[in-house]
Each structure stands twice: as structure tokens, then as C-alpha cells.
Amino acid sequence: MSRAIRVVLPTHLRALAHVGSEIDVHAHARLVGNANSDAGKAVTLRDVLDAIEAEYPMLRGTIRDHVTQKRRAFVRFYACERDLSHDSPDNALPERVRSGDEPLLVVGAMAGG
Amino acid sequence: MTGVRVLVGTRKGAFVLTSDGDREQWSVEGPHFPGWEIYHMKASPVDPDRIYASQSSGWFGQIIQRSDDGGTTWTPVGNEFTYDGETGTHMWYDGTPHPWEFKRVWHLEPSLTERDVVYAGVEDAALFKSTDGGMTWRELSGLRKHGTGSQWQPGAGGLCLHTIVLDPANDQRIYIAISAAGAFRTDDGGESWIPINKGLRSAEIPDQDSEVGHCVHRIAMHPSHPERLFMQKHWDVMRSDNAGDQWHEVSGNLPTDFGFPIAVHAHEPETVYVVPITSDSHHFPPEGKLRVYRSRTGGHEWEALTDGLPQSDCYVNVLRDAMAVDQMPSCGVYFGTSGGQVYMSGDSGDHWTAIVRDLPPVMSVEVQTLTNTPARV
Numbered sequence: 199m200s201r202a203i204r205v206v207l208p209t210h211l212r213a214l215a216h217v218g219s220e221i222d223v224h225a226h227a228r229l230v231g232n233a234n235s236d237a238g239k240a241v242t243l244r245d246v247l248d249a250i251e252a253e254y255p256m257l258r259g260t261i262r263d264h265v266t267q268k269r270r271a272f273v274r275f276y277a278c279e280r281d282l283s284h285d286s287p288d289n290a291l292p293e294r295v296r297s298g299d300e301p302l303l304v305v306g307a308m309a310g311g
Numbered sequence: 312m313t314g315v316r317v318l319v320g321t322r323k324g325a326f327v328l329t330s331d332g333d334r335e336q337w338s339v340e341g342p343h344f345p346g347w348e349i350y351h352m353k354a355s356p357v358d359p360d361r362i363y364a365s366q367s368s369g370w371f372g373q374i375i376q377r378s379d380d381g382g383t384t385w386t387p388v389g390n391e392f393t394y395d396g397e398t399g400t401h402m403w404y405d406g407t408p409h410p411w412e413f414k415r416v417w418h419l420e421p422s423l424t425e426r427d428v429v430y431a432g433v434e435d436a437a438l439f440k441s442t443d444g445g446m447t448w449r450e451l452s453g454l455r456k457h458g459t460g461s462q463w464q465p466g467a468g469g470l471c472l473h474t475i476v477l478d479p480a481n482d483q484r485i486y487i488a489i490s491a492a493g494a495f496r497t498d499d500g501g502e503s504w505i506p507i508n509k510g511l512r513s514a515e516i517p518d519q520d521s522e523v524g525h526c527v528h529r530i531a532m533h534p535s536h537p538e539r540l541f542m543q544k545h546w547d548v549m550r551s552d553n554a555g556d557q558w559h560e561v562s563g564n565l566p567t568d569f570g571f572p573i574a575v576h577a578h579e580p581e582t583v584y585v586v587p588i589t590s591d592s593h594h595f596p597p598e599g600k601l602r603v604y605r606s607r608t609g610g611h612e613w614e615a616l617t618d619g620l621p622q623s624d625c626y627v628n629v630l631r632d633a634m635a636v637d638q639m640p641s642c643g644v645y646f647g648t649s650g651g652q653v654y655m656s657g658d659s660g661d662h663w664t665a666i667v668r669d670l671p672p673v674m675s676v677e678v679q680t681l682t683n684t685p686a687r688v
Contacts, residue, residue, distance in 0.1 A: 208370075208371075209346075210346060210347065210368065210370070210371055211371060213344075213345075214371075214374065214387065256374070256387035258390065258391070259372050259373065259390045259391060260371040260372050260374070261371070264390075264391045264393065265393055270370065270371065270372060272369060272370040273370065273371070306370045306371070307370070309369070309370075
């Protein structure tokens, strides 16, 4: 399943990718949850980041590490007025992000004055 | 030779300064990549329109940009710098083992002979090579895996490989320098390395004869005498006449022998330039006077060059990659400061003028001497 997810990138990454304030990416949903319980397919943060990096290869390594895929320390993920930065990247994104009603915000953390 | 292009990396973007052969009227283009730190930019000697830039950010990591039209347009190329195999540990500031972690690219050195070959010196210290114009990078891990790697300790700026000098007479010979591990040389294209630090003396380490641990700031070479090297160390200006096998001090009458950059005149292999800085805690020139010192005797005897440079109330620094020379018949010398000025002299340092005065803090200056007048002049 592929559906458009709205993503807002920070200014520096918009310039790097030559895009506007918001992009649509088509993320491939994967199985989430415990296979013994209510497993199902839903788009995760990892799916969205995979899709961003596939469509905009110049952004590889700028949001998460090339190898470990750990979020860069000064990057945050917000959606629906929640900080998703410390959640597992394999959790399903909020339903309103998956439906396209709300964007996923990739944010450069406040630092540097 | 009809034109000059100066590549300036700053804390907040890249600038390209161009002039015709007179070097009197300059155009300033930039900032490219505004808001990003540009540690270094350098062009290919094989294809002068091919320029590489190291673009980095504490937020978004490392980007390598490449221009194939002389700096007008840029394309991000490969930015995956993955250490080869087990990374092990180096020594942390407090003397404890610390894992190797990639942070940024300090220096890019395009091949003297192959258009698509370029080297990158990175923090934590390692040397990478690309053979496809920067699209992919492979570590020359014989350096990092040298038996002394676990003893390498970062300088104040980090454990950075900041200097790469290619031997124009021997394509298998490369010199590099790491703060604060010292200088190393390969004679087999980067597969194996030897430390070349004999004769260096560093009060900051307990064993003066240690083969590593010296804080080398910069090495310069004249291409006509590739076995003769000049070094600005943390303290001391040094010289080697045997490809780094042995060094001796040539600080002579300098007012202070602390500093960062060192450069050799384009046409006079014994003419050397340094910018003395008061000390490692006072990163500004002595007496508030910005003075380039020139030796025309390969060291020992130095003269202050001051005409056109501020001689009062000046407290800027000049970083290790922020000085370069052009190849014009009357050699041009250029340097950038932490105050955002880029100064140039068209007469080997006798007289100076500022090309620009108010850029962000300058991190690197490289100069290209072009056979065609740059289009933007």
C-alpha cells in the first residue's frame, strides 16, 4: 500500500533538496505491532524516512545516520502536537498523519542562540 | 594567465571571489549554502571548473557539494563516510579510550592528475578517497589502523585530519597531518603509513621523542622541491629536507612561533609565509597588529609584512586552511580572518588590500589561477 504523507522539512533541508515548505512522499506501509496480537499494516516513521531518502537522495545522512539509522541528535519529529522523536521509528504514525490531514514535521532543534 | 578565482569557506556559507589578471577589481558571489559551515573548498588542478566544497552543520551533518562550472551551480554528491571495519578507540581528552565517530570533513584535496579522484580528511581522523568525483568514498584505513591509533588524542578543535599534501613527483606519496597525532606519510598510495615526526618538540606531551602526539597545524610544499616541507606546528615553525624523515626548527626571529597557516611562494621555493598568533589561548596576533611574516631564506630569518594590514586594535585569527598563493607572474598571497576579511597581496606580500571585509568568519581560502578570464568579472 502506498499513500501520500505530508512532510514539512526544516529550511536548510528544503534548500538542499530544492523543495518548498511541504512535500508529499509515498511511503510503503509495513507490518506493525505484535504478531500475536493486533498486527496490521500502517505507515511508520521509518517508512516515511525511507521514502524521503529514496526520492531525495541528497537528504541521506542529514536526518538520520547512514548506517545506524539513528536520528541525528539535533533533529526532532513532531506531529499532531506530539513529539515523536523518542518513539520507536517502527511505531505507526498518528492516524491523522497517515490520512494526510496533518503533516509530519521534521524540525531542527533549538540550539545555538 | 588571465584570471584568479578565490574560494572562500566561512562559518555561514561559501563565497567565490573573481578577478582578472590585474587582481584589482573583484566580484563577490555568495553566499552559497547560506547558514552552513564550509570547512573547505578546492578545485581540481585537472579540471579547474570542478570544485568541491565541504558543507556541514551541527544539526544536519555532512554534505559534499560539487560544481562542474566553476562555482556557479552545485550538486550534492556522496556524503557517506563509513570507517572500514572495526573502528576501535582513540584517546579522549581525559586520557580514556573513546570510540571513533565521524563528525565532518575538514579538507578536500583533488588529485593532481586524475579528474575524478579526490581525497577527504575527516574528523575523527581518517583519510577517505573517491575515484568517482565524490559520489562514493572509501577509507584508506591503513592510516587509522596504524599501530599508534589508540594513542591519538584530539586537539582543541577535535581529532581532525586537516592537511593533505600530494607529491607532484610521485603519485604514490601523500603527506597528511592530524591534530594532535602528528604528520604521516605513505609511499604506496595510501595503503601503509609511517609517522614522520622526528625532531618535533611539543611541551604538551610527556615524551618529546614520541612518534605521535604532536599537534601539527599545517604542512606546505613547493612543487619543484617535493621533499622539502615546511610545517606550522602548534608552537614552532619547522622544516624538513628529506620528506619528513627529520625536522628542524626554523622559527628564528618570529615574534611568536604559534600559528595555524603556512604557505610557500609560487615561484620561490625558499620563500615562506606564516601568520604569528600570540598563543594557543590568545588566538589573536601579538600587540593587536596583523602581520604576515615572510622568510626568503627558507626559515630562520623573517620579516614582518604590514603595509595595508591593520596595525592597531586587531584581534582576529587566521585558520590553518585560510592562506594560499596564486601562480601569477607576480605571486599573489591571500588569507582570510576570523573577522571576515579576505586580504590579498599582488606583490608577494609587500602590499596588502582587503578584497572583502565583512564576510562571516573565514575558515578556508584557496586560489585558482585561470588561463581564461572568469566569466563573472
